[in-house]
Amino acid sequence: xxxxxxxxxxxxxxxxxxxxxxxKIESGEFVALLGPSGSGKTTLLRILAGLELPENxxxxxxxxxxxxxxxxxxxxxxxxxxxxLFSHMTAAQNIAFGLKVMKRxxxxxxxxxxxxxxxxxxxxxxxxxxSRYPSQLSGGQRQRVALARALAxxxxxxxxDEPFGALDAKVRRELREALRKIHDDLGLTSIxxxxxxxxxxxxxxxxxxxxxxRIEQFATPAEIEQQPASEFVRSFLE
Amino acid sequence: xARAGLREPFAARALxxxxxxxxxxxxLLLPLGAVLTEALRKxxxxxxxxxxxxxARASIRLTLIVAAISVPLNTVCGxxxxxxxxxxxxxxxxxxxxxxxxxxxxxxxxSGLVFxxxxxxxxxxxxxxxAHDIRIIFALPGLVLATMFVTFPFVARQLIPLMSAQGRxxxxxxxxxxxxxxxxxxxxxxxxIRFGLLYGVLLCNARAMGEFGAVSVVSGHIxxxxxxxxxxxxxxxxxxxxVAAFAVASLLxxxxxxxxxLKTGLEWKHRDELFAQH
Numbered sequence: 001x002x003x004x005x006x007x008x009x010x011x012x013x014x015x016x017x018x019x020x021x022x023x024k025i026e027s028g029e030f031v032a033l034l035g036p037s038g039s040g041k042t043t044l045l046r047i048l049a050g051l052e053l054p055e056n057x058x059x060x061x062x063x064x065x066x067x068x069x070x071x072x073x074x075x076x077x078x079x080x081x082x083x084x085l086f087s088h089m090t091a092a093q094n095i096a097f098g099l100k101v102m103k104r105x106x107x108x109x110x111x112x113x114x115x116x117x118x119x120x121x122x123x124x125x126x127x128x129x130x131s132r133y134p135s136q137l138s139g140g141q142r143q144r145v146a147l148a149r150a151l152a153x154x155x156x157x158x159x160x161d162e163p164f165g166a167l168d169a170k171v172r173r174e175l176r177e178a179l180r181k182i183h184d185d186l187g188l189t190s191i192x193x194x195x196x197x198x199x200x201x202x203x204x205x206x207x208x209x210x211x212x213x214r215i216e217q218f219a220t221p222a223e224i225e226q227q228p229a230s231e232f233v234r235s236f237l238e
Numbered sequence: 239x240a241r242a243g244l245r246e247p248f249a250a251r252a253l254x255x256x257x258x259x260x261x262x263x264x265x266l267l268l269p270l271g272a273v274l275t276e277a278l279r280k281x282x283x284x285x286x287x288x289x290x291x292x293x294a295r296a297s298i299r300l301t302l303i304v305a306a307i308s309v310p311l312n313t314v315c316g317x318x319x320x321x322x323x324x325x326x327x328x329x330x331x332x333x334x335x336x337x338x339x340x341x342x343x344x345x346x347x348x349s350g351l352v353f354x355x356x357x358x359x360x361x362x363x364x365x366x367x368x369a370h371d372i373r374i375i376f377a378l379p380g381l382v383l384a385t386m387f388v389t390f391p392f393v394a395r396q397l398i399p400l401m402s403a404q405g406r407x408x409x410x411x412x413x414x415x416x417x418x419x420x421x422x423x424x425x426x427x428x429x430x431i432r433f434g435l436l437y438g439v440l441l442c443n444a445r446a447m448g449e450f451g452a453v454s455v456v457s458g459h460i461x462x463x464x465x466x467x468x469x470x471x472x473x474x475x476x477x478x479x480x481v482a483a484f485a486v487a488s489l490l491x492x493x494x495x496x497x498x499x500l501k502t503g504l505e506w507k508h509r510d511e512l513f514a515q516h
Contacts, residue, residue, distance in 0.1 A: 051410055071414045078414040084407035088429040098415035101425070153416060 001062045001075075001156040001189050002027045003048065008057030010043055017043040018054070019213035025191065025206075027062075030183050032204030033193045036236070039210040041193045042161055048191065049078050049159050061157065074157075077150030081162040083142045085134040091145045092117050092130030098152040120148040123182060140171035147179070151186070158183070160192035164199065176203055197237065201225075209233055270491065277488035280481050288485035296462040297470035297486065303378070304453075304466060305446045308386040312446075313439055316393025321427070323394075324401035325409065338394050341387055350384050350455025357383075376458030381466065384452040389445045396438030397431055400512070404430055433508040437501065444497040448490055 005023040018040045025031050033041040046052040048059060050071035058067045066074050085094050095117045099108055108116065121130050124144040134142055143163060150158065163179070164172040180203060183190045194200050200207045201221040208218040209232075217229035228234040246254075278285055288294060319338055323331060341349060355361050357374040367374060374380045408430060412422040428435075450468040457464045465473060467486055474483035505512060 049414055051414070071410075072416040072418075076414065078411070080407050080411060082407060084411040086408060086411075086426055086429070097412070097417070097425070101412075101415065101417040101421045149411075149415065 002060075003157065003189060003191070004058075004060035005044070005048070006058045006060070008044070008047060008054045008059070010040075010047060010052060010054050012043075017213055018047070021057070021210075021213070021215055023208060023215060023218060025189065027189055028187060029189055030180070030203065030205045031191045032200035032207045033191060033210060034197060034200040034204075034207050035195065035210035037195060038212075040213040041195075041208075041210045044210070045159050045161055045191060045193050048157075049076055050074050051078075075153075075155050076157045076159055077153070077155035079143070079146050079150050079158070079160040079163050081165050083134070083146045085142055085146055085149070087134050090131050090133055091126065091137065092121070094134070094145055095120050095130075095149045095152055097149060102153075116152065120152060123151070124148045125178065138171075139167050140175055143167065143175060144178070147182070151182075156189060158188045158190040160190065162193055162195070164194075164196075172199075179203070209236065211236075273484055273487050273491050276480060276484035279484075284481055285485045285488070288482040289489065291482065293462045293465070294470060294482065294486055297465045297467050298489070300378075300381070300463075300465065301447050301467040304381050304385050305443055307382050308389060308446050309439060309443050312386055312390055312442055313393050313435070315390065316397060316438065316442075317431075317435070319394045320397035320401050323398050324404075325406055335398070338391055338398075340391075341389075342391050346388055346449065346451030347455055349387050350452035352387070353380055353383050353456050375456050376460070376464055378464075380456035381453055381464065384456045385446050385449055388449050388452045389442045392442035392445065393435065393438035396434050396441070400431055400434045401427075433504060434512050437504055437512055440497055440500055440504075444494060447493055 003023075003025040005021055008018055008021045010018040021040070021044060023044075033044060035041045043052060047054050050066070050069055054067065058065055060066070061074065071078070085091075086097065089097070092114075096113050099113045099116065102108075117130060118127075121127055124147055126141060126144050126148070129137065129141065134145070137145065143166075147163075160179075164175060167175065176199070179190075182188070192203070201224075204221065206218060206220050207224060209216045209224065211232050217224055217233050219227075219229075224233065225237065228237060277288075289298070319334070322328075323335055323338075354375055356363055357367060357380065358364055359368065359375075361375075374383070408426050409422050412426045417425065447466075448468060449466075450472075453466055454469055454472075457466070457469055459465060459469060459473065461470075461473060467490055471483050471487045471490070474480075474486065
């Protein structure tokens with residue numbers, strides 16, 4: 001599903017976090033929001049999720065204006081930097097959460113839910129680990145559970161906030177490949193936040209480089225490398 | 239096992255430990271022993287007779303009723319206050335936290351007097367209450383109000399640091415997964431704080447049953463009617479009925495011991511979930 005951000009602004013107690021940001025993302029794209037801390041990349045992601053409301057501007061998902069919609073009704077999956085798994089639930093219960101809280105009318109039956117959980121565990125390569133609690137899983141495994149949980153309600157858009165931030169290099173590489181494959185197989189439109197240029201360029205179809213609440217450049221990694229749009233982009237890449 | 243860099247001379251350590259043990263012995267164990275010994279001075283039968291006296295039983299019932307009303311109300315209000323303070327940003331938050339702590343820094347007698355000033359015969363709302371035949375002071379509502387005021391901070395104080403440290407990520411995750419506010423509270427927030435909450439409720443209950451000062455001011459000391467257990471202990475003691483006084487006191491002591499046992503059990507088993515981890 002395509003995503004359009006139109007003239008979005010947001011400020012936190014005096015200092016602007018986003019300053020008149022516009023962005024158009026095609027359906028099926030994998031986009032990285034890259035920038036130093038405080039550049040507004042996480043704020044933009046949270047506005048897309050509905051966890052923050054913009055002061056000005058509009059957000060469109062396809063032909064739908066979702067600017068005022070609640071997170072639940074946007075059809076998104078969100079993956080948090082520190083997983084935010086429910087520690088009193090097993091991996092399987094975490095994944096099933098989004099299905100179990102559905103209204104009775106639309107909620108799948110118990111059997112359908114457990115079938116779906118098994119599918120999702122398989123999708124993120126965690127077969128057989130459904131009965132483990134988050135504390136019994138490694139960092140990489142926890143993030144896979146968080147990913148499966150975010151995908152349970154079949155979102156069209158996947159939003160990830162520094163999804164690999166807390167992981168070591170090897171696990172990070174594996175998870176990156178797994179994520180790319182899932183994105184392609186499910187035909188998702190995905191946006192992830194990172195401060196790591198190498199990661200943004202390796203995984204993103206296009207990269208939006210943010211600085212002080214503005215988008216400095218939004219282009220493919222190759223274009224950014226060949227034609228940096230500003231002095232900031234040039235210095236950030238070095 | 240001595241830690242490196244923290245090796246006091248043997249004599250100093252022995253002295254400190256001895257002082258601590260002596261202090262605990264004198265200040266806590268000795269009175270505790272005294273209460274139980276005095277209560278059983280004339281044997282089990284006298285003890286049993288003392289606590290099955292109608293006035294004593296009325297005081298036990300009243301204490302249980304007061305706790306049964308004030309503890310749940312304080313639990314709900316405490317959760318609400320802690321939720322508001324730890325998960326939202328708003329003007330006057332620091333002030334609200336200070337007010338939550340207020341009952342701890344005010345003398346209980348003053349806490350009781352406040353309600354007399356408000357609802358007593360000569361109080362602000364006194365004439366109106368009298369005209370409508372509503373009794374608050376010298377009756378159950380006054381006892382409950384005074385107890386609630388004194389014990390309000392326990393639940394909120396236990397939960398605020400815990401919920402602040404846990405942050406909002408779990409709740410946000412639940413929201414993005416489609417849960418309503420209510421579902422988020424029951425399925426995510428409450429399980430996250432359950433042991434801290436239990437701990438706070440335990441302390442709140444112990445204080446609610448044991449409170450003397452504030453309750454004494456609003457009670458009116460009518461035996462068999464408005465005397466809670468602590469007040470009944472005082473009344474019996476003033477009558478020189480020491481065995482009966484200590485018998486009722488021993489029940490309160492027992493409550494303290496049960497609370498201590500449960501509290502220690504909780505601390506031992508669920509340390510990580512009781513207190514904020516950094």
